[in-house]
Amino acid sequence: MLNKFKETGERYKLLKELTEVAKVESALLKGARKFFEKNKYTEVVVPHLTRATGSCENMNTLFEVDYFGKRAFLSQTGQLYLESLIPELKKVWCIGPSFRAEPKADSRHLTEFPLIELEFNGNFNELLDGIEKLIMSMIKEILHDNGIKIVDKKRLSKINAPFKRITYSEAIGELKEFGMKWGDDLKNIHEKYLVKKFGNQPLFITHFPIEMKFFNMKRNESNPNIVNSADLILPMGGEAVGAAEREFKYEDVMKRLKKSQMFRQLLKLGGGIEDFKWYLNFLKEMGNVPHAGCGIGLNRVTQFILGVDDIRASTVYPLNSETLM
Amino acid sequence: MLNKFKETGERYKLLKELTEVAKVESALLKGARKFFEKNKYTEVVVPHLTRATGSCENMNTLFEVDYFGKRAFLSQTGQLYLESLIPELKKVWCIGPSFRAEPKADSRHLTEFPLIELEFNGNFNELLDGIEKLIMSMIKEILHDNGIKIVDKKRLSKINAPFKRITYSEAIGELKEFGMKWGDDLKNIHEKYLVKKFGNQPLFITHFPIEMKFFNMKRNESNPNIVNSADLILPMGGEAVGAAEREFKYEDVMKRLKKSQMFRQLLKLGGGIEDFKWYLNFLKEMGNVPHAGCGIGLNRVTQFILGVDDIRASTVYPLNSETLM
Numbered sequence: 001m002l003n004k005f006k007e008t009g010e011r012y013k014l015l016k017e018l019t020e021v022a023k024v025e026s027a028l029l030k031g032a033r034k035f036f037e038k039n040k041y042t043e044v045v046v047p048h049l050t051r052a053t054g055s056c057e058n059m060n061t062l063f064e065v066d067y068f069g070k071r072a073f074l075s076q077t078g079q080l081y082l083e084s085l086i087p088e089l090k091k092v093w094c095i096g097p098s099f100r101a102e103p104k105a106d107s108r109h110l111t112e113f114p115l116i117e118l119e120f121n122g123n124f125n126e127l128l129d130g131i132e133k134l135i136m137s138m139i140k141e142i143l144h145d146n147g148i149k150i151v152d153k154k155r156l157s158k159i160n161a162p163f164k165r166i167t168y169s170e171a172i173g174e175l176k177e178f179g180m181k182w183g184d185d186l187k188n189i190h191e192k193y194l195v196k197k198f199g200n201q202p203l204f205i206t207h208f209p210i211e212m213k214f215f216n217m218k219r220n221e222s223n224p225n226i227v228n229s230a231d232l233i234l235p236m237g238g239e240a241v242g243a244a245e246r247e248f249k250y251e252d253v254m255k256r257l258k259k260s261q262m263f264r265q266l267l268k269l270g271g272g273i274e275d276f277k278w279y280l281n282f283l284k285e286m287g288n289v290p291h292a293g294c295g296i297g298l299n300r301v302t303q304f305i306l307g308v309d310d311i312r313a314s315t316v317y318p319l320n321s322e323t324l325m
Numbered sequence: 326m327l328n329k330f331k332e333t334g335e336r337y338k339l340l341k342e343l344t345e346v347a348k349v350e351s352a353l354l355k356g357a358r359k360f361f362e363k364n365k366y367t368e369v370v371v372p373h374l375t376r377a378t379g380s381c382e383n384m385n386t387l388f389e390v391d392y393f394g395k396r397a398f399l400s401q402t403g404q405l406y407l408e409s410l411i412p413e414l415k416k417v418w419c420i421g422p423s424f425r426a427e428p429k430a431d432s433r434h435l436t437e438f439p440l441i442e443l444e445f446n447g448n449f450n451e452l453l454d455g456i457e458k459l460i461m462s463m464i465k466e467i468l469h470d471n472g473i474k475i476v477d478k479k480r481l482s483k484i485n486a487p488f489k490r491i492t493y494s495e496a497i498g499e500l501k502e503f504g505m506k507w508g509d510d511l512k513n514i515h516e517k518y519l520v521k522k523f524g525n526q527p528l529f530i531t532h533f534p535i536e537m538k539f540f541n542m543k544r545n546e547s548n549p550n551i552v553n554s555a556d557l558i559l560p561m562g563g564e565a566v567g568a569a570e571r572e573f574k575y576e577d578v579m580k581r582l583k584k585s586q587m588f589r590q591l592l593k594l595g596g597g598i599e600d601f602k603w604y605l606n607f608l609k610e611m612g613n614v615p616h617a618g619c620g621i622g623l624n625r626v627t628q629f630i631l632g633v634d635d636i637r638a639s640t641v642y643p644l645n646s647e648t649l650m
Contacts (some may be wrong), residue, residue, distance in 0.1 A: 009602060009603035009606075010603070010606075012409050012603060012606070012610070012611055015409075015412060015413055015611055016413065018410065018413075022367055022369050022370075022414060022417075023367060023414075025368070025369075025370050026367045026368040026369070029368055030368070033358070037355070042351045043347075043350070043351040043354055043355070044347050044350075044351070044641060045347075045350050045439055045623070045640055045641060046641075046642065047642050047650070048373075048422045048424075048437060049388075049399075049436065049437055049644060049649065050649070050650065051649060051650060053650065063374075063390055063391075063392075064390075064391070065388055065389075065390055065399070066388075066389070067388075067436075067646075067649055068426075068428055068646045070649060074374075074390070074399075081642060084337050084340075085340075085343065085344060085641070087340060088340055088341065088343075089344055089347060089348075092347075096421065096422065097373045097421065097422070099373075099374070101393075111374065112372060112373060114370055277334060278334035278335070278337060278650050281334075281335075281337070282337035285337070285338065286337055286338075286340055298370070315370055316369060316370060316406075316410070317370075317371065319372050319374060321392075321393045324374065324375070324376060324395060324397055325375065325376060325378065325603050
């Protein structure tokens with residue numbers, strides 16, 4: 001029903017349905033924040049108009065803004081800004097809009113969505129444990145909220161941590177019939193197949209090829225071709241969380257940045273190493289400590305909670321290339 | 326100290342100071358959310374790429390974005406989007422970035438800051454009471470947080486509700502020596518004078534001239550020249566909250582919109598009534614109930630809490646026309 005009105009300007013007609021969705025989003029955000037409070041994280045206010053340091057892997061989906069004659073981007077992540085406070089604060093988080101200039105207006109894509117982000121002074125296993133606790137805190141909030149009527153709470157009450165964990169290599173092994181080989185990126189169809197195969201529960205896929213991922217994801221100690229990263233795949237929602245241990249030594253980060261796909265895109269856009277100046281100087285002058293973090297796309301979690309295939313049904317006012325209001 | 330580094334790209338050098346500011350911002354946001362939880366408000370996810378319905382009074386400070394060939398703005402307020410859920414949810418809130426294309430890089434202006442917004446089905450007096458409780462909840466969180474060291478808690482512990490309330494007309498009466506007459510806008514220097522005059526405590530100024538304010542602020546029942554609006558002025562921070570009862574009947578809103586200064590600016594920008602189509606259609610078709618709301622600029626509250634004159638000292642990464650990073 002909620003994906004019927006492509007023109008967001010008419011969604012007010014669905015007031016009763018929007019109300020139920022708003023309650024679910026509100027409870028999920030509350031559940032996430034309870035995790036942060038319980039575990040003594042500090043909230044950080046990060047900028048949403050940035051240079052390249054607000055970008056994710058794919059610089060082709062950045063919205064540009066004329067910023068008093070300079071070029072600015074609408075940020076996609078606050079990760080590097082959060083990281084800069086790790087040496088003192090140890091555990092930090094933010095929730096804010098993440099922007100993607102994605103022209104497709106379909107069941108999978110939004111141009112703006114809330115991204116829940118955390119960084120903390122922990123290792124890879126502590127990161128996966130933390131993500132499980134955070135997701136379970138969000139689910140718990142839904143289960144305990146008597147005002148929420150549209151969720152199948154019986155189905156949700158069967159979700160338990162720890163979540164199943166398989167490596168990217170194992171995932172590829174399971175996907176031979178799709179003609180997938182090591183180094184290929186997992187698409188939505190593959191994620192759906194894997195989630196179903198492993199019992200329709202949240203599924204971690206870990207240790208992706210280094211070529212594929214963000215430049216500061218930490219290279220694995222025993223296999224230089226992979227990084228200590230994880231994607232969390234949810235039934236209905238697909239890839240909901242991207243997570244990794246981070247490189248934190250100046251020389252390592254600099255080397256990885258210069259070799260990254262992202263940096264090649266940045267050069268094409270007329271940018272260069274000076275776009276990362278503050279972050280690199282911070283690492284060189286102040287240093288950082290071992291840490292890890294993740295970003296959780298709220299709408300993907302909401303899809304999972306609501307059991308809806310269409311991302312436009314996961315929020316009150318979904319924004320895509322056709323729904324500006 | 327924190328306003329020394331004009332180039333935000335070098336602020337990481339002040340890591341220890343930034344850490345203390347982050348703790349204060351985090352506690353203030355937590356205190357605000359405690360008010361919302363306690364009073365059973367629902368959080369709503371609002372868009373930050375919008376048409377004119379994401380704009381405040383002054384359309385000259387909108388950042389423009391090329392949105393797949395259409396013109397979009399970076400939003401300044403989620404107010405109208407929040408209002409559209411009042412008929413069912415009654416009490417709603419959001420906290421998100423508010424963007425202002427303000428070229429001045431000085432002690433008063435930021436191009437992005439977190440705006441705490443609420444709308445609820447109450448009247449003007451209930452609104453002022455609510456704002457007092459919200460601000461006091463923010464202060465309480467600071468006072469109870471033992472990790473916060475840079476705040477003069479003794480000074481803060483003397484702040485008590487209810488806050489002093491004077492009308493705009495009374496304020497003008499106090500400002501004769503400045504040559505102010507009825508209809509003139511209050512500037513920072515006037516606000517400072519009034520706050521000092523009334524004991525260096527938070528000060529409500531109410532019932533502003535209708536010409537001066539946002540088109541859907543409710544016209545006063547007994548004096549058609551003023552609206553049921555309030556600004557909260559804080560020592561050091563200045564105008565921290567803009568608040569009002571809202572017009573909610575389609576015909577009244579339409580009439581006020583067409584006569585507003587904002588609408589004249591919109592026409593100059595090549596826009597028109599179609600930019601408000603969804604909001605006007607919502608009022609016409611669904612109707613709304615009496616309600617009121619406000620927006621609280623976080624940095625102005627933080628200035629008050631920290632006792633700092635310069636807004637650049639009120640946040641970790643202040644964004645103005647010179648500090649893009």
